[in-house]
Each structure stands twice: as C-alpha cells, then as structure tokens.
Amino acid sequence: MTADLVYVVAGAALLLAVVLPALLDRYAISAPMVLVAVGLAIGFTPLPDGLPLDPQENRATIEHVTELVVIVALMGVGLAIDRPLELRRRASWGRWSTTWRLLGIAMPLGIGAIALLGWAMGASVAVALLLGAALAPTDPVLASDVQVAGPQTGDHEVDESDELRFTLTSEAGLNDGLAFPFVYAAILLATEGALGLEWVGWYLVGKVVIGVAAGILVGRVLAYVAFRSSSRSLRVAERGESLLALAALVSAYGVGEIAGGYGFLSVFVCAMTFRSAERSHDYQAAMHEVAERLERLLTLFVLLVLGIALSRGLLEALDWRGVVIGVALIFLVRPVTGLIALSPMARREQPPLDRGQRWAAAFFGVRGIGSIYYLAYAAGEADELAADWLWSTVAFTVVLSVFVHGVLASPVMRRIDA
Template sequence: MNADFVYLLIGLALLLAVVLPHALRTVALSAPVVLLALGVLAGLLPLPDEVRISPVEDRAVLEHLTEFTVIISLMGVGLALDRPLSFRSWASFKRWGTTWRLLALAMPMSIAVAAWLGWWVLGLAPASAILFGAALAPTDPVLASDVQVEGPTTDAEDATEIDERDEVRFALTSEAGLNDALAFPFVHLAMLVVAATTLGEWGVKWVFMDLVEMTVVGVGVGAVVGWALAKAAFRSSRPSIRTAETGEPLLALAAVLLSYGAAEVVHGYGFLAVFVCAMTLRSMERSADYHALMHEVIERLERLLTLVVLLVLGVAISDGLLESLSWRGVTVGLLLILVVRPVTAWVALRVGPKPVDRVGDDHLGPRERLATAFFGIRGIGSIYYLAYATGREDFSDVDTLWSTTAFVIAVSVVLHGVTATPVMRWLDRHREAAAR
C-alpha cells in the first residue's frame, strides 16, 4: 500500500472517529455501518492499484492491523466491566453464570454447526470447515460497542457496590472479552488437521497444548502482568511510579503490549492474557477515577483502528472480495447470523438456574434472552483468524472462506448496527416500566 494513502486513510478515519459518534447519537445507525458503506463507495472510485488491499496478497498487513485492533478492544472491554470476578469466590464465579453458559455451550455448538454447514453446504475440506466455524463463532469485541457496557463506574462511595445492572450488556461484553480464548484453540485445530494425516498425530497435542496449556499460560501471564502494573500504579512506594496519582492513562496501552507480548513469547493465548490483565487492573482500587482515564484512551484508539479496518474492508468488497461468494455462501451466512447464533445462545441461556437476583434487574427474562442471543456480532476478529491461519498453513478453498466471511461480517455490521439502538432502548423502557 502507498505510504501517502496510509496517511490519508488514517486522517479520514480519525476525522470520522471524532465526528460520527456525535452526529449519529440521535439516529438508529452505528458508525461501523457508515464506515463500511463509505469504504464500499470509495472502492468504486478509480483508485490506483497500490492503494488497494487484498486479503490474500496483503494478508500480513491485514493480520497485524486486525490483531492490534482486537487486543486494544479487549483491554477496553476488561476495563469497562464493573462486575468483579474471583475464582477464589464461588459466589463471584456464579455471578458470571450467563457468560459461562454462552462460552461453554453456545460457542462450541456454534462452531460445530458452522463447520458442518461449511463442509456439507459449501463443500469445504474438513480443515477449512473447522477454520470457517472457528473464525465466525466468536462475538466480536470490536464492533459490539453499541450493545456493551459503556465504561467503568468510579463514582461509588463503596467499591463493593460497583456491579453491572444491565445483564444483557454485561453478558455480551464479557462474552466478547473471553470467547477468543475458546476460538483460538479451534483455529489451531484446523491448522493441525491440515498438517496431520491421522487423528493420533494431532488429537493429543491439541487437547493438552492448544486447549489446556496455552489457555492456562494466557490466564497466568495476564494475571501476573495486571497485578504487577496495578501494584505499581496504585501502591508503589515511589510516588513517581504511582501513575494513578499522576493520571497518566497510557499505562493501559503499555499493559496491552506487555501482556500480549509476554503471553505470545511463552506460547500462551495473547488475546486471553490482555483481557485477564485488564480485569486484574480493574480489580484494584475499583472506584478510582484512573480506570475511567485509561478506558477513555483505549476507547478512542479502538474507535480509530476500527474505522480504518472497516474502510479497508469496504474497499476490498468493492474490489472483488465477494467474487467467490455463491448462493450457498449467502445461505450459510444468513443461517449463521439469523439462526445458528440466536438458537445456540438461546438454548445455552435456558440451561441452569437464573443468576441470583441481587440488584433487581441482573437476570435475563424472555426479552433479555432473545436480545442477548440475537446480538452475536461477527467482525474484525474473524478477519484476523483467517489471515492468521491461512498465512501459516496451506488451506484449500481460501477464496470461498474470505468471500463468505466478508459477507457475514458485512451483513452483521449492517443488521446489528441498525437494530442495536432501538432494541436496547426497548429493553430499557421495559426495565424502567417494571421498576415502577
């Protein structure tokens, strides 16, 4: 890509990142919808070849751009969540029951069904079908901002009273923060299936290394880095190191890079490490204003990166990214968005007891379950998974994978972007009416 065009693209995205949130505040339309449309329109212009990005030819650029966008978003998600989580407390663990059901039940079912549809309907090879299911299963932490919690609560007099009061937003936010920990093992599974010839060659390795070891390492690294940074920021004996007192919010960006880099170096899941690091930072001095300062910086950077990626995706769509999309791909894509995710999530949310009703509205009624099941937004994470896997192994049907995934993302961005605001307002009205 031409360097001059990069400056132009970033400048345009930055301008839109400043203007769009306020311009669209009163309409049922999200900024990602507008940016994707602008990208599609820009792609129709006679742009020179050197400024266009192809997912196949420019895979490395796309991989690193989406990788950085996702880890920035995961830090923002972790800092935004108010509900504490401590594995030493069973009561705290149970308060996340909605999240565990979405992760342990809905997501594996979604991966399995999507992989089966990829194999049976699209005719993908087994490894490509598994990659297809893994890439399109996670709820995206980047594009789901309209249905996620807004940010950390820091104005409570008693830190023990800080908690989420909107179970729908909490469920979707926490799911988006954690489901990469389950998607990545299946991406690795697809890569192992490509290279192996028998089950014995990859089965044991996948279970013990990709599913268990890398997850444990990711959690451990994130917790250690988050604890060390929180201790330094809030309780260091040296005033110059206590960044919570100086109000320097760039510690959040340092936390992103340190936790992700450390986890990847020791072969753990970096995405999981970043989220755990953010949650650990958030757990110390939970009512401090410093958390809001860090979240604000991360949120603005995330918004800029998201708009850049969506502009690039829109241009690629106009430039022929959907050329390999067949009617079978359209059918599978619509089924994933309108049937597979809603049904699997709804079934998962029906399993087990309701969370304890401690704050009055922290449970999922029928309306809340439907909304939570519906908003399984697919997005930038899916692009990263495809770029990551196809750059390391020789998958078949790569053009079909990219075309169908791009179609699913585009439909999800538009459908969920248009419906998010009215649906959440509808739920708020019912919640307020019930409270009266």
C-alpha cells in the first residue's frame, strides 16, 4: 500500500509540473507554492496514511532524494550561465565580482548571525552552527523565477548581460558546495568537541580544491568526447543526444566524492567547463533543457511530500525560537548581509548593479532543498544534530521562503526589468 501511495503522489507531482508553469505565468504565484499548498491539503486527508514521512525514521531516504535534486539543479544552473570564467584572466574574475562578494561576505556573515541567534536562544554551539550552515546556501532549485533563463546559443558572442539574474544564479550554483565546510564544522564540534587545523586545511581548503579540480577534469573530458572526438560515434553533440547531461552530473558528482572533494562543487564546475566548450553550439541548450525538466519534476515531487509532511507532524517541535530564526533570516539577516556585500563603497564589479538590483539581489536569498539535504546529512553523522526542533525550524524556514519569495519574485523582477 505504501508503494502505491508513493506512485500516486509522484504522479500528481508530475502532472502539476507539466501544467502549472503555463497556468501560473500571469500570476504572482509560483509552482512551488502550489505544490506545498496541495501537499498540505492532502496531508489532512486519510490518503497519506502509510507514507514514509517521519524524518527520523527516513533520514537516509530524505538525504539521498534531496541530494539528487540538488545535483540535477546544479548541472542545469552551470549550463545556463553564459558569462565565461577563465581562470588565467584577471578581467574574467572581475566580471564575477558580485558573486564573490555574496559568497565571501554575505554567506559567512549569514552563517555567523544565525548561529549566534540560535546559540543565544539556548541551542548548543554545534546545533546553532549547523542551523546557520544548513540555512546559508541560496537554493538553485527554487530560485528559477529570479535566475537566468538558459544558455544563449547561435552565431553571436555569448555572454550573460542580465547582471541581477547572473548574480543570483552564480551564487546559488557555488554556495551549495561552499556551505559544506561549516556543516562539517558543526559535525566535528558535536562529535569531537573542537575544531583544529584539520578543519581549515582539509574541510575548508582541501576538499574545495579537489571538488573544483574534479569538475574541471570531468567537464573537459566529456566536452572533448562530445565535440571533438576522432570517433564519429562518440561525438554525441552531432546527434543531439542530450542525455549526456545526466551522465555528466552523476560522473562529476561521483568522481568528486571519491576523490575526497565536495561533489556539489564538482557538478557545477563540470557544467561550467562543458559550457565553455563550443559555447554557441545548440547542443548546450538541449542539455540544459534535459537537466531543467528533470529538476522541475524532482523538485515538485519533493515539495508535494514536504507539504504533506507539514500537516502530518513535521512542525510539531516548532517553537517561538524556530519562528524567530526563520523570519529573521528571510527578512533581516539575508537582506542586511547581502546589502553589506554589495554596498556601493565596496563595489567594484563590472558592469555594476544599480540600487534596485542590489536590493533584489540581497533580498532573494531563496532557501530550499539544499537546506533539507544538509540537515539530513548532518543528522546521520551525530545524534545531537538530529533533533526534531532542527527539522521543524528548517522546514518552517524553507516553506516561509517558498511563499514569501514566490509571491514577490515575478512582480519585483518585472519592475526591475522594466
């Protein structure tokens, strides 16, 4: 019976994924909002009886499902970015200035602010730090309304011209992997009681470098095979076999993890590396479409299940502390840290963000599936980090972000575009 219910839920999510984008195009309502609401409604009926919804009993399943959703989204995001990043050209790094500021200033400040708030409310240092780290990354899964539409191809110079959407997209692509060192810091505090040089040398630097290197390696190998192989049967770009996108994301993630790096970084860097080869080729758009469609299907399924879980006890442990943390993150911590990072006094990016774009980039720090993954991962490493309060707080924050950012994304972006 449980397996049958899973099929029913999956079928409903797939159907809604197909019809919702066109139906909601004219309204300030996003598909994630509808899926969570539908899930909430289903949860109050007898239908979900028997579904594996308890995060404590189904932690491993939650971890692997959300992990898959995130890596699929990262592949789509990496393929969608048109602006090149050439490691040996300083000017190329400068055109990513807004991204580096959000990653290097806004994200650490956000982690510290949430961790300090959680600690001040009575959480242990490890729990507070995990909360800050899990809620730190902006989500490439749920932020499609404020991100770039997809790769430009054809016989023209390819570059990303929408600075706001580029900033939000590139930030979401990179900070999922860069939040991992702080998750490990929470795990080490919970299991060993202290942090040492090992955390700095290995978790903060070493695993990042390995993850990036693995992504570059896999991306270059696959690009060579797809576009330049001497064997015609291996040049899949000529046949338009876009399922290579799936092979790329699982290969990059696997190689990155086996090598000891951060697989999330490997997937995004692999997609960026592949995108840099034959940038004007239509095959890039075909691969992006496959990743985008799969991401949409998986995301809406997860959100439907999340909505059901909300009305089936996921928020039972939520208290005023969790509400304060979620509201503070969405309305105060992210906007303030984002504005600090993008402040005119510190800003040197080319082209610059104007005032409205800075406010939008600071506000639209969408939280989502990645936060659930990090919590599930950490909960499997230390019992202290598996508290029901953490699950309730993260779930509340994700849902709050889905509705707040979902309502505001379309009208705000239309006004800025105009």
